[in-house]
Amino acid sequence: MRVVTLGALMSIVAMLPCYSTAAEDLPERTLKGIRSVEVLVDSLKESSPTRIVLPGTIQTDVELRLRQFGLRVVSSDKMSADSGFPNLRVRLNVLDQTMGLEGTLVGYFFVVKVEVFQWVTLVRPPRSLARALTWTSRGVYGYVGTEKADSIQDAVRGEVDQFLNAYLAANPKSTGSR
Numbered sequence: 001m002r003v004v005t006l007g008a009l010m011s012i013v014a015m016l017p018c019y020s021t022a023a024e025d026l027p028e029r030t031l032k033g034i035r036s037v038e039v040l041v042d043s044l045k046e047s048s049p050t051r052i053v054l055p056g057t058i059q060t061d062v063e064l065r066l067r068q069f070g071l072r073v074v075s076s077d078k079m080s081a082d083s084g085f086p087n088l089r090v091r092l093n094v095l096d097q098t099m100g101l102e103g104t105l106v107g108y109f110f111v112v113k114v115e116v117f118q119w120v121t122l123v124r125p126p127r128s129l130a131r132a133l134t135w136t137s138r139g140v141y142g143y144v145g146t147e148k149a150d151s152i153q154d155a156v157r158g159e160v161d162q163f164l165n166a167y168l169a170a171n172p173k174s175t176g177s178r
Contacts, residue, residue: 030134036072038087113139
């Protein structure tokens with residue numbers, strides 16, 4: 001069983017994308033002036049009958065949290081062209097852990113990451129537009145037993161709160177109500 005668990009954990013950790021930036025405050029600065037975002041939830045757990053976190057539930061939870069801090073949540077077709085069309089992408093990967101010959105579900109391995117993508121202009125010639133990842137949360141991965149499955153949604157909230165902290169630092173006068 002230990003080999004199966006270690007293999008499953010290594011598989012889910014391998015799904016974590018790795019990013020680096022030259023300047024520590026650059027990602028935060030790219031959030032300055034954002035007034036609205038589109039929220040997208042990616043989940044690799046779509047087809048499992050034991051799915052414990054519904055993408056629609058996460059979408060609603062994230063949108064509510066953003067609105068509480070003064071961000072408008074809109075679809076991409078409702079954004080103005082000068083907004084940069086930012087979208088906040090929640091990536092959630094969940095992997096069931098089963099035990100025994102019967103395949104009894106005993107827990108979940110999970111990975112959560114929040115990212116912001118925007119249109120940016122390259123500074124070198126030819127100056128052209130490109131869609132780019134401009135901010136990313138630290139990401140979290142872990143394991144929970146079936147009785148603690150709700151803590152996966154808490155992990156999503158924690159990653160969204162990282163975004164909100166960076167957003168508020170970049171936009172100090174646009175603080176919403178808590």
